[in-house]
Amino acid sequence: MTVDGVVKFALPATVALTVINGVAGCWLRVRIAAGNYGEEATYEARGETFILKPATFAPPVIHSLRLGYNYTTQQRSLACKTYNNFVYRDCGVESRPFQPFMRSADTEPALYLGFSQKLANRAMTLYVRVEPQLYGKDATGASGAAPPAAPVVVWEYASAATGGWSPLFARDETSAFAERGLVTFIGPADAVLRSEFGQELWWLRARWAGGGFAREPELRRVMVNTTWALQGVTLVDEVLGSSDGSPDQIFRTTRTPVLDGQQVEVREAPTAAEPGVQAAATARGEPAARLPGAWVAWEEVADFYASGPRDRHYGLDRRTGQIRFGNGQRGMIPAQGANNVRAARYRTGGGTLGNLPADVITQLKSTWPYIVGVSNPEAAAGGADEESLASVKARGPRTVRHRGRAVTRKISRTSPSRPRRMSCAPGPSAPGLPRAHRAG
Secondary structure: OOOOOOOOOOOOOOOOOEEEOOEEEOOOOOOOOOOOOOOOOEEEEEOOEEEEEOOOOOOOOOOOOOOOOOOOOOOOOOOEEEEEOOEEEEEEOOOOOOOOOOOOOOOOOEEEEEEOOOOOOOEEEEEEEEOOOOOOOOOOOOOOOOOOOOOEEEEEEEEOOOOOEEEOOOEEOOOOOOOOEEEEEEOOOOEOEEEEOOEEEEEEEEEEEEOOOOOOOOEEEEEEOOOOOOOOEEEEEEEEEOOOOOOOOEEEOOOOOEOOOOEEEEEEOOEOOEHHHHHHHHHOOOOOOOOOOEEEEOEEOOOOOOOOOOOOEEEEEOOOOEEEEOOOOOOOOOOOOOOOEEEEEEEEOOOHHHOOOOOOOOOOOOOOOOOOOOOOOOOOOOOOOOOOHHHHHHHHHHHHHHOOOOEEEEEOOOOOOOEEEEEEOOOOOOOOOOOOOOOO
């Protein structure tokens, strides 16, 4: 063992299981049978003095050890199977010729979903949970290269009409697996059983048909019969009060806060000058001959600055549920009437109280036909409470200072690594401001 080399031997048939240092195994050993790797230290007499002769031991140090073997047998194989495209294929005995490697029939990447039962011919949903991409994670494209075209994902199903794959007209909220969402479709009536990956099931697939992914998507889960849930209560046709025809009237909802998506209506008498009100009455099935007017939807605005005398506008304070109408000059005044102002539909609720962990929501508050139970496989998130007054006071001055503009570092052309100054270009919301200013 003084030089690199190979040791070859024939393994005896009498190797036995032995315990060495508490480890049971089939052991081999190498021992020194004669000689040595040097001499011990000695003293040599020279006159009246002794000279030390150092030891010359130089034992070998093994850097690596690799074991290999050749195995031969005269027995014939009893069976042979190949594994291609996730499918095992019986090739019989060894004497029969067979093809070991077979190319996949798919020329484009695809996601296959197999179902043990045929999908009903009605609206179906698939919830696709996409693993979020962390900031700074390496992209698939080369650095500095132009971004690829938007990916195109096509949904298909095994069809009896074509004997292959047919388009599945689905509404995909995931934007080609870029974000989580629902895939909604109608269960195809002509779907057939198809053998894929050695399993005969009712198959759907999402096929990558074109474009490119800046980062390859990663799916966490795909779930059937799933829909979005919002923590809130829906109120319908709540009468807010009666208009007396005065300017700047204020009404309030009974529940607060008011979530986005509300619809406020005012009952107005149809006139020849406004045929739209008459049309709204007949569309609702309310003949104008028997009713004093029709419910007309008004539009929410942030303020009445741009509102005209005939604009059906209102302002809303979502925290208090206060609804304010115009004064006849800035925004139209609701016509005088009894109980003629209502919230046709609005939702209330929300907040951090609804941010519950997964598998906590398991009870139905009201019964629904054909539904046995519910659960939330993912944690509920997104709820936020009202911003505190202290936070508003801290955020307000900063917003006034920067006006939504981006601050960048301007680099010298002659010295790219040396910043010259901090500059800020005014945005569209602040025309005419100086190009350099102090930004918060």
